Amino acid sequence: ERVDLVELAMAAAEGFHAGRPEHPLSFDSQVDSLRLDADPMRLRQVLDNLLTNAAVHTEPGTAVALRVRTEPDWAVVEVADAGPGISEQAQARVFDRFYRVDDSRTRGSGGTGLGLSVVHSLVAAHGGTVSLTSRPGDTVFTVRLPSASLVGGSPQVDS
Numbered sequence: 001e002r003v004d005l006v007e008l009a010m011a012a013a014e015g016f017h018a019g020r021p022e023h024p025l026s027f028d029s030q031v032d033s034l035r036l037d038a039d040p041m042r043l044r045q046v047l048d049n050l051l052t053n054a055a056v057h058t059e060p061g062t063a064v065a066l067r068v069r070t071e072p073d074w075a076v077v078e079v080a081d082a083g084p085g086i087s088e089q090a091q092a093r094v095f096d097r098f099y100r101v102d103d104s105r106t107r108g109s110g111g112t113g114l115g116l117s118v119v120h121s122l123v124a125a126h127g128g129t130v131s132l133t134s135r136p137g138d139t140v141f142t143v144r145l146p147s148a149s150l151v152g153g154s155p156q157v158d159s
């Protein structure tokens, strides 16, 4: 199915704005349109999971960023937050099923620890990858979808 990643990300940003009004969201895209062959509901689920995590782990009023860009072989979408971050030991495990960082901050917050494992599976099902970099104040989840899935085979820059 043909999906415009920019449109999909904008819709996710709007959903976030409605559901998490206490967090300003900045949306930024390098391109006006990025059409790929993908499952729109699943990609939306990926973005919603990452955006929800970003909101849950940051103070109200702290901005969350959603960015779309391209690399030579990938369509890239990133979710960044300025929260406390994820320790290096935990970074290796956050995509595992049921894994949750056990600290005072998250112990009471009631997630299942499945969100990121689902993100990982859904992205892999599209032939893509998800990775993260994190230090206090700067956590970025990066989803890469193969350029092979781009309609026309290369980034479409509409102007």
Ligand code: ATP
Pocket (backbone or CB within 6 Å): 053, 054, 057, 081, 083, 084, 085, 086, 094, 099, 100, 101, 102, 106, 110, 111, 112, 113, 114, 115, 116, 117, 139
């Ligand atoms: P669920 O998504 O199933 O409701 P969850 O959010 O706890 O539960 P995941 O989304 O898989 O589970 O995340 C796993 C763990 O990774 C979280 O419990 C949290 O400790 C940590 N984590 C995920 N995203 C962030 C983030 N943006 N900042 C800090 N920690 C994070």
Ligand code: MG
Pocket (backbone or CB within 6 Å): 049, 052, 053, 111, 114, 115, 116
């Ligand atoms: Mg989650």
